[in-house]
Amino acid sequence: xxxxxxxxxxxxxxxxxxxxxxxxxxxQMPPGVGIADFNRAIVEATSDLVCAYKPNLAFYExxxxxxxxxxEETLRHIPAGIPVIGDAKxxxxxxxxxxxxxxxxxxxxFDAATVNPYLGYDSVExxxxxxxxxxxxxxxxxxxxxxxxxxxxxxxxxxYELVARKALDWNVHGxxxxxxxxxxxxxxxxxxxxxxxxxxxIPGVGSQGGDLPTVTRFGIDESGGNAIIxxxxxxxxxxxxxxxxxxxxxxxxxxxxxxxxxxxHREA
Amino acid sequence: xxxxxxxxxxxxxxxxxxxxxxxxxxxQMPPGVGIADFNRAIVEATSDLVCAYKPNLAFYExxxxxxxxxxEETLRHIPAGIPVIGDAKxxxxxxxxxxxxxxxxxxxxFDAATVNPYLGYDSVExxxxxxxxxxxxxxxxxxxxxxxxxxxxxxxxxxYELVARKALDWNVHGxxxxxxxxxxxxxxxxxxxxxxxxxxxIPGVGSQGGDLPTVTRFGIDESGGNAIIxxxxxxxxxxxxxxxxxxxxxxxxxxxxxxxxxxxHREA
Numbered sequence: 001x002x003x004x005x006x007x008x009x010x011x012x013x014x015x016x017x018x019x020x021x022x023x024x025x026x027x028q029m030p031p032g033v034g035i036a037d038f039n040r041a042i043v044e045a046t047s048d049l050v051c052a053y054k055p056n057l058a059f060y061e062x063x064x065x066x067x068x069x070x071x072e073e074t075l076r077h078i079p080a081g082i083p084v085i086g087d088a089k090x091x092x093x094x095x096x097x098x099x100x101x102x103x104x105x106x107x108x109x110f111d112a113a114t115v116n117p118y119l120g121y122d123s124v125e126x127x128x129x130x131x132x133x134x135x136x137x138x139x140x141x142x143x144x145x146x147x148x149x150x151x152x153x154x155x156x157x158x159x160y161e162l163v164a165r166k167a168l169d170w171n172v173h174g175x176x177x178x179x180x181x182x183x184x185x186x187x188x189x190x191x192x193x194x195x196x197x198x199x200x201x202i203p204g205v206g207s208q209g210g211d212l213p214t215v216t217r218f219g220i221d222e223s224g225g226n227a228i229i230x231x232x233x234x235x236x237x238x239x240x241x242x243x244x245x246x247x248x249x250x251x252x253x254x255x256x257x258x259x260x261x262x263x264x265h266r267e268a
Numbered sequence: 269x270x271x272x273x274x275x276x277x278x279x280x281x282x283x284x285x286x287x288x289x290x291x292x293x294x295x296q297m298p299p300g301v302g303i304a305d306f307n308r309a310i311v312e313a314t315s316d317l318v319c320a321y322k323p324n325l326a327f328y329e330x331x332x333x334x335x336x337x338x339x340e341e342t343l344r345h346i347p348a349g350i351p352v353i354g355d356a357k358x359x360x361x362x363x364x365x366x367x368x369x370x371x372x373x374x375x376x377x378f379d380a381a382t383v384n385p386y387l388g389y390d391s392v393e394x395x396x397x398x399x400x401x402x403x404x405x406x407x408x409x410x411x412x413x414x415x416x417x418x419x420x421x422x423x424x425x426x427x428y429e430l431v432a433r434k435a436l437d438w439n440v441h442g443x444x445x446x447x448x449x450x451x452x453x454x455x456x457x458x459x460x461x462x463x464x465x466x467x468x469x470i471p472g473v474g475s476q477g478g479d480l481p482t483v484t485r486f487g488i489d490e491s492g493g494n495a496i497i498x499x500x501x502x503x504x505x506x507x508x509x510x511x512x513x514x515x516x517x518x519x520x521x522x523x524x525x526x527x528x529x530x531x532x533h534r535e536a
Contacts, residue, residue, distance in 0.1 A: 023364070056360070056364055056367075058358070058360055058364045058365070058367035058368045058371065059364070059367050061367070061368065061371035061375070062367040062368070062370040062371045062374075062375060063375070064371075064375045064376075065333060065336055065337065065340070068333055068336065069333065072333070089358070089359055089360055089384075090326070090357070091357055091359075091384055091386075092324070092326055092357055093409060093410060093411035093476075094411060096291070096324055096326045096327070097326070099324075099326035099327050099329070099330040100326045100329065100330070102330040103326065103329035103330045103332075106330075107329070107330060107331070107332045108332075116357075116359055116384050116386050117386070117416075117417065118359075118384050118385070118386040118406060118409075118417060118418070119406070119409050119411055119413060119414060120411065120413030120414055120415065120416030120417055120418070121413040121416055122411050122412055122413040123411065123413060138386060138387070141361060141386075141387050142361060143361035143362060143387055143388065143390050143391065144390055145387060145388030145389040145390040145391060146387060146388055147388065148385075148388030148389055148434065149385065149386060149388055149427065149430070149431070149434075150386070150388070152420075152422045152427065152430070153422070154420045154421065154422060159417065159420065159427070162417070162420070163417070166416065208361075
């Protein structure tokens with residue numbers, strides 16, 4: 001099954017737009033709990049509340065090969081019906097990008113990956129040529145310095161929007177999505193209008209401060225779906241004690257419900 | 269010892285600007301030779317001819333955890349006096365970029381790394397805050413699609429040049445360098461003029477077709493150094509038979525000599 005369908009089915013089945021970012025930080029985790037066990041507990045506590053999981057590879061690579069083994073183990077514990085997005089933000093010249101696509105899609109088996117567009121089409125093509133995988137191009141990122149380059153205007157059009165326009169051109173397999181930070185709601189609204197049917201991956205809610213009802217309203221498509229709203233720290237570290245999994249479930253449930261209130265209000 | 273000094277000493281000691289890209293492609297390697305053994309033979313045959321080695325992480329990640337183990341083993345076999353650049357092209361929001369910097373500098377022990385600037389200052393800062401490590405920002409990449417975004421003009425200045433100008437602003441620790449593809453000699457000349465003392469990492473010679481004398485002339489600084497000219501495939505796969513290491517040495521020697529002919533001609 002392709003990523004788009006798997007995503008749609010998970011959104012419908014669990015009635016949720018919530019994606020949990022599996023970004024383990026040992027210093028934030030309960031003492032004595034390893035990364036694989038921590039993730040497994042989070043997944044078991046939340047897998048009926050999410051439409052996707054999104055491990056960011058940096059958190060695993062920082063722990064060396066042991067971290068990558070924990071990632072492999074984590075991936076084995078995610079139920080088959082939940083799509084997993086490898087947040088790797090890779091970008092390299094064609095023959096090298098092909099290797100990154102192999103690493104993320106063939107070797108690790110992610111359903112989708114994030115890709116940095118700075119190197120242009122031939123750095124993206126090796127990813128999108130896997131028609132059943134999702135490819136989320138960084139468009140407008142959630143960090144404060146996003147403005148340094150992404151806001152530069154070319155003939156009145158900011159760079160991040162030019163990335164979105166290219167994404168529309170390049171989307172011959174229908175598997176491209178965009179990353180748009182929840183911390184920039186106006187930009188999110190603009191991108192959703194420009195790309196009415198593209199899946200949007202929206203980080204920046206929770207610790208980063210994006211406002212959830214606004215983000216949900218601007219991020220969803222006409223059907224009330226196609227937005228993947230990611231929260232990491234505010235779920236994973238809702239409690240730093242032995243009840244971390246229960247606390248994560250409660251946090252996830254509250255986030256899902258807030259999003260769904262906005263979705264049904266819009267439908268009403 | 270910091271990266272800049274280690275690089276300068278390696279350039280002087282080996283009288284070379286050649287960097288070999290350790291990008292193992294199993295299908296190109298002699299049958300039955302594993303990645304770690306292949307790299308070890310290449311390093312033993314060439315370490316007196318290079319100023320740096322540059323493994324691109326994609327080639328290791330594509331082979332799974334076994335590939336990363338081969339990378340670790342490779343790093344142990346590189347002589348201590350030769351700087352090693354982790355070509356990872358990472359780029360993420362601040363707290364995540366910090367994890368990537370840990371992975372590349374603390375866990376893997378690279379002397380320098382390549383970083384993608386699309387996310388702006390706070391994605392670069394965690395790398396440059398390691399003052400003894402080198403940080404090469406992608407400026408003008410060597411691939412044909414580099415033009416898609418990097419050539420966009422902002423008040424008459426292309427994006428890649430704005431990246432170079434930001435690099436000058438951000439260079440408070442003196443450890444920033446730039447990646448400029450050998451396939452774009454005019455852009456290389458322009459960047460060298462703008463950044464007269466910054467180390468330039470120049471891929472794209474050899475299989476990608478950059479002209480070596482031109483690239484050397486435009487890439488070096490006033491002293492004839494500070495340019496790291498990378499060749500991967502044309503050295504690694506000079507022969508695909510059992511004599512691959514000898515053939516790699518011969519190819520590396522020829523490349524070094526061509527660069528040095530341009531350097532001495534300039535000095536004369």
